[in-house]
Amino acid sequence: MASCARGAANDKPLAQMYPEFCELRDLVDRAVALDGEVVALDEQGRPDFGLLEDRSGRVR
Secondary structure (H helix, E strand, C coil), X not given: CCCCCCCCCCCCCHHHHCHHHXXXXXXXXXXXXXXXXXXXXXXXXXXXXHXXXXXXXXXX
């Protein structure tokens, strides 16, 4: 099985924080590198950085 989400720019274990990323490997049939930002959307579909802080355990 291929590895997934080895790390973030801040060297935090991205796969542990967001295990859903590991599901992405089932969508491709070759090695890929993803670059971008994680965005959490609120109930109205708007970006909400506070939701990411809640998920990562950071205190606002």
